[in-house]
Amino acid sequence: MPPAEPLIVICNPGDRRSEGIQLARSRLGMPPALLIPYAGLLQGQPLADLLEQAMQQHLDELPGQRQAMQQQLPQLAQVQADGLREQAGTMQQRNGQPGLTELAAQGRDSNWRSGPAAPAPDTIPPLLRLESPGGSFEIERALIALGAPDAPDADDSLHPYGSQPDLRPLSFKAAGVLKDMPGVLHHPSQWFRGYCRLLARIQREAGQLLPAARWTNDPGEIAAMTDKRRTQQILAAAGVPVPRPLRGSSGQAPVDYGSLRELMLSQRMHRIFIKLASGSAASGVIAYQLNPATGAEVAVTTIGVENYITRPPVYYNSGKLRRYTDPALLAGIINWLYRHGAYAEQWIPKPGGSGQSFDIRQLVVAGRACHAVARVSTTPITNLHLRSRRMTPAEAGLTEEMQAQVRQTAEQSLAAFPRSSVAGIDVLVGSTGRTYTADVNPFGDLLYDVEYHGCSIYEWEMKQLPWRNLAL
């Protein structure tokens, strides 16, 4: 095996994702990834400092890997920013290891940036990988604060709709004291703005620090995948089949409950999915139907509501699907969703017998479809959080031919994001055998106990994602 390029992962160290990556690397005989904590970045520490800390930690914790790390370290040497060299020099004095100053010099001498030819083995530039920022309320709160109008770093360049202000934003200070209420959707649009700002900052700092590094998924594309409105535009423009968006004859999208119902009737699209634009994990998803004959409506959703007399309602992710038919309640929920950005599309009936339906979560790595899981549910919302059953696509009843079509649709979907190499694509199979992409999840690779050619997801990714296979 040629020397592996160093991997730098921006994540919440200790979570299942980072642990899974380290386990896979250890099994494959690769040196561990350097883990950069989101928490540190959100506390204002520069990426350079955190990277140094991560390197130091590895040397301290894994003395047995000292030699391997020493071989790795030169490959991290792409430092340009002058200010960073001083810090790096300090590190050299501390531990007697080659510091970033020397490494930077080596990096500058490499021919990597001069063209697409393979770099010399000792100057392989590192891979940079962003992981899901989820799973920690402190991170969520810090991102909502970062999305505040008065936040210190307000680079909205990666936000697909960054110029549209968020409704009733929380100030930096107010966001910082939000209380942890499990499942509560605190301020999804401001969270997304904060996340886009963090992505922009990481991209900026990484570009200065490690200009030759490559991203497994480009930060800007992660932002686009996380906004379902933008995702569907990109997919449609690339010719990927997607469920038809709910739009008026002149292209206008709904903006609230009233315009949504009007458009459903005028477009004769009586069954739709409404999705929170920046939601994931079935957060803020409604399967909504409007009966054109009677005006009745039925919504099945994960959204729970707590109503109060003296303050606005609190919306939360319920693990138990709820069914609403009360127009006043539904108007409240749908208007709230649209204030935070929402996307509505045709409800493609999912296949499945005996009251069950399914879709396929198809992982694509480096351009090729690999691990796949059918998510089987007795409800219209199939996400695994809702205790859907997992099956292989074959067990769910898909023929070889249909599985191939699912894989092709998924590959085509990721190809629409040319600077990204890993995504979990949610593919719907319509009753007539057509396939549609419903979602592109930049962190959609956390699938347990699924193997492809004998590899777990992370083992497969580590083998498939050397720099030369990246979608660049």
Added chain:
Amino acid sequence: MTVVKLSIDYDAFEEGKRIETEIEQLSNSPEAAAVSSLTIGDWGQAYENSPEDAIQALVKHSASFPALRRLFIGEMGYEECEISWITQTDLSPLLPAYPELQSLTVQGGTNLRLSQLQHDKLEELIIITGGLGKNVLADIAAANLPNLQKLELYLGVDNYGFDGGLEDLYPLIEPGKFPKLTYLGLKNSEIQDEIAAALADAPILDQLETLDLSLGTLSDTGAEALLASPRIKGLKLLNLSRHYMSDGLIERWKKSGLPVDVSDQQKTDDDDDWRYPSITE
């Protein structure tokens, strides 16, 4: 023996495809004469359109389907249409057109009627709804079905159209009404306890092999009445699955040695609700 299902999905309907055309094409095909079981699925946005045209086409072309024995009108899942929103119509014209029919299944209760329910050979009538109107119950009570062996009614809830009560069910369980009946299902009901209590001592139990009270709100109240009745001892199956009985009562059923299905116990409390964070996949 040929089994056929015809269905028009949303897009096909929008593109102008129609169920009556599909039926006509089938009737003109060489396989028509062998069709023994025909299922009409979604006839195109069934929350808005009734199967009127499908029924007319089936009546018009009945001569092309001499082998037809089983007919299902409205087989669709919630992915296609909410059961309680399926628009039905009066299906009676089908019966004289298919004198050899043995089994009729209907799904959807909105606007459903069976106004002239007469058939010499029909053995099985199944009506699946979220709420069955008492006018349909009256249609069945007035029926003449001398060969009926299985009657299975999903009664549902008043929100979705069940506007009847016990008084509308009594005429259906009079001895002699359906002399050959061996399977009675009065199920999926929000008054399942009342139904259980009313049936516990009903003479019709003496002719039944299966009593199906599943899928409803049956609790200990209705179950106690059944347990106390000597008439249930002759049943080959008492189906009480998906119920709200207590653990204690389930235990008593098990000890009774009776052929009873008490699976799929439902919990009445709300402890099962949990919340989950958004950004986890």
